[in-house]
Every structure is written in structure tokens, then in C-alpha cells.
Amino acid sequence: xQTLDAAFSALADPTRRAILSRLALGEATVLExxxxxxxxxxxxxxxxxxxxxxxLITRRVEGAKRPCRLASSAIGEIDRWLxxxxxxxxxxxxxxxxxxxxxxxxxxxxxx
Amino acid sequence: xQTLDAAFSALADPTRRAILSRLALGEATVLExxxxxxxxxxxxxxxxxxxxxxxLITRRVEGAKRPCRLASSAIGEIDRWLxxxxxxxxxxxxxxxxxxxxxxxxxxxxxx
DNA sequence: TTGTTATATAACAAGTGATTTATATAAAGG
DNA sequence: CCTTTATATAAATCACTTGTTATATAACAA
Numbered sequence: 019x020q021t022l023d024a025a026f027s028a029l030a031d032p033t034r035r036a037i038l039s040r041l042a043l044g045e046a047t048v049l050e051x052x053x054x055x056x057x058x059x060x061x062x063x064x065x066x067x068x069x070x071x072x073x074l075i076t077r078r079v080e081g082a083k084r085p086c087r088l089a090s091s092a093i094g095e096i097d098r099w100l101x102x103x104x105x106x107x108x109x110x111x112x113x114x115x116x117x118x119x120x121x122x123x124x125x126x127x128x129x130x
Numbered sequence: 131x132q133t134l135d136a137a138f139s140a141l142a143d144p145t146r147r148a149i150l151s152r153l154a155l156g157e158a159t160v161l162e163x164x165x166x167x168x169x170x171x172x173x174x175x176x177x178x179x180x181x182x183x184x185x186l187i188t189r190r191v192e193g194a195k196r197p198c199r200l201a202s203s204a205i206g207e208i209d210r211w212l213x214x215x216x217x218x219x220x221x222x223x224x225x226x227x228x229x230x231x232x233x234x235x236x237x238x239x240x241x242x
Numbered sequence: 243t244t245g246t247t248a249t250a251t252a253a254c255a256a257g258t259g260a261t262t263t264a265t266a267t268a269a270a271g272g
Numbered sequence: 273c274c275t276t277t278a279t280a281t282a283a284a285t286c287a288c289t290t291g292t293t294a295t296a297t298a299a300c301a302a
Binding site: 022023026027029030031032035038039041042043044087088090092093096097099100102103104105106107110 | 134135138139141142143144147150151153154155156199200202204205208209211212214215216217218219222
């Protein structure tokens with residue numbers, strides 16, 4: 019559950035989502051990731067730490083560089099949780115469908 | 131984009147996720163939603179406001195009651211954004227697959 | 243070594259968020 | 273009307289987040 023806390027909370031920040039979008043194109047170092055932002059390097063480092071803690075990215079060590087990439091298991095738990103909502107919404111939709119069908123039937127009944 | 135900020139940030143709180151889970155079972159009033167939590171009514175009211183602002187729930191007026199339910203459009207934009215990540219992860223996976231296939235072929239080559 | 247590049251950590255200020263209690267509003271039931 | 277029920281808003285507090293600058297560490301290159 020605290021995985022979900024961390025993951026959703028990590029995704030709530032636009033800078034971090036932008037970083038993830040960039041990483042969707044492939045691996046990148048901290049400085050590469052920092053470049054597009056009007057923000058200091060330490061700030062980006064912190065965002066990366068948040069993303070790593072949330073299990074959304076992983077890092078290699080390559081000399082002095084620490085290239086980041088999307089974590090393969092990134093959105094697993096999130097997806098599983100959202101599936102619960104999706105199912106509920108679908109059920110509600112079906113229920114509504116049922117109600118409409120019912121109304122239609124009654125309508126027909128009246129017409130008869 | 132600020133929709134995503136609000137939605138992810140709303141989902142980052144365990145109390146709010148629990149509220150959504152409860153609403154997955156069907157409509158409920160504020161007091162009904164508040165009951166399971168060791169938390170004051172105003173606190174729950176605030177959580178509901180956050181969820182409503184994020185577009186995750188809607189409310190009816192029924193006399194003095196304000197029954198809440200999941201918003202049908204709830205997780206649309208979230209899903210669309212996560213799809214971007216899913217695709218990236220899948221591509222990386224396929225790329226890895228390619229690398230493995232490559233290695234295997236070279237292996238076979240060596241065996242020959 | 244020494245300087246440079248890449249990144250992390252520390253300390254701090256400012257902003258945001260979650261909660262509480264107290265109070266307001268608004269409908270429902272005598 | 274008056275009381276109760278259902279909910280919202282206000283004010284205060286406390287913790288956490290985000291950003292900054294300054295500094296540390298660690299590898300690389302000369």
C-alpha cells in the first residue's frame with residue numbers, strides 16, 4: 019500500500035512525469051535529464067531519488083555517471099489498483115444499462 | 131496536465147483510495163464514508179473535495195445529503211498517460227527481446 | 243597530483259497538505 | 273418555530289515537499 023502512496027505521489031509532480039516521458043525514449047544521465055528544466059541539478063537529483071524510491075526508475079553505475087531508465091515493473095501495482103476502479107465503473111455502467119433496458123421495457127409495456 | 135497533477139495527487143493518499151474503494155461498491159453519503167475512518171467529518175469532507183476537484187467522484191444533492199459516486203470519466207486521462215509508459219516499457223522489452231534473439235543467433239553461429 | 247565533470251548530500255526558506263476544533267448553513271421532523 | 277441531522281467552512285497547527293545555495297565525493301583526464 020505504501021508502494022501505491024509512493025508511486026502515485028511520485029507521478030503527481032509534472033517535473034517527474036516529464037522525466038519519465040524523457041526516459042520513455044531511453045536511458046539518460048542526471049545532467050541530460052536536468053538540462054531541459056529551469057531547475058538546479060540537486061533538485062533533479064532529488065526528483066530522481068523520489069522516482070527510484072517509488073520503483074519507477076532504476077539506475078546503473080557507469081564511471082561517474084548514473085544513467086537512469088524506466089523500471090520494468092514500474093506501473094504494475096498501480097495498474098492492478100486502477101483495474102479495481104475500472105471494473106467498478108464498468109459494473110456501474112452495466113447497471114445503468116440494466117436500468118435503461120428496464121425503462122425501455124416499461125415504455126413498451128405502456129405503448130402496448 | 132494539471133488534471134493529471136490533481137488526479138495522481140488525489141490517488142496518492144490512502145484514505146482517499148479507501149474512499150474510492152468504498153465507492154466502487156456504490157454510492158455513499160459523507161457520513162457513511164466517514165464512519166470507517168478514525169478521523170473527523172470535516173477531514174473526510176476535505177478529502178471528498180479533493181477527489182471531486184480531481185474529477186474522480188461526483189455528488190448529487192438529495193435533501194441534506196450529498197451522496198457521492200465514482201465519476202464515470204474518472205481515470206481516463208490517467209490511463210492515457212500511463213499508456214505512454216506502458217508502451218515505452220513494452221518497446222524496451224521488445225528491444226531486450228531483440229538483443230536476446232541476437233545473442234542466441236550468435237551463440238548458434240558459434241556452435242555451428 | 244590537480245583540475246574538471248558528474249552526482250549526491252546538507253541546511254535552510256517557502257509553500258503545500260492533512261488534521262483538528264469550532265462554527266456556519268441548510269434541510270427534515272417534530 | 274426549534275431541534276436534529278448532514279455537510280461545509282474557517283482558523284490554527286504540524287509535518288512534509290520543493291526548491292535554493294554551498295559543499296562533499298568520486299571518477300576521469302592531463
